[in-house]
Amino acid sequence: MTFAATEQSGKRRLKALLPPLGVAALTGAVFTVVGMVDPNEPGHYPTCPFLWLTGLYCPGCGTLRTIHALAHLDPVAALGLNPLAVAMIPFLVFWWGRWVVRALQGRPRRTTLAHPAWLWAFLAIVMVYWVVRNLPFGAFLAP
Structure with missing residues (x-):
């Protein structure tokens, strides 16, 4: 393999690496902003539209506060706010x-x-989580 071919291959790999690095940078920016701007204080973030319209929690309710807790190295609080979001982190x-x-x-x-x-299994888990967290016996899943 020639030097030019090796250099071209390296450029292709670097170009292919840019999207995942961009996702990592965006994730870091989200954790930084949400870690600095507390979602527990009203007025900083919009209310969940599903919660606002129905009074019920969606599967994502509590995720901003979960990210805030994780940014402050408090995994116990994060689990209490949205355990599904915390459980998804290793998969992501x-x-x-x-x-x-x-x-x-x-x-x-x-x-x-x-x-x-x-x-399909993940979708089923999300749907069951959505229903159970709004039932009386699933109150421990509510944010």
Whole structure:
């Protein structure tokens, strides 16, 4: 392999690495802003439209406060606010890491995130979580 071909391959890998690095930078920016601007104080962030319209919690209710708690290194409070969001973090880190590895190896991006059965299972978990956190016996899941 010639020097020009090696250099071209390196440029392609660097270009493929830019999107996952951009996602990491955006995630860091979100954690920084939400960590600095407390969502527990009214007036900083909009109210959840689903909560506002129905009085019920959606699966994402409490996620801003969860991010704030994690930014302040308080995982216990984060779990109390939105355990599903906290449980998703290892999966998101895994998928992001897989994306980075594929970019470094020069392999093309996958067009599917996961097998459809896993996506349907995740959707079912979110739906059950959504319903249970609004029932009296699932009050411990409410933010």
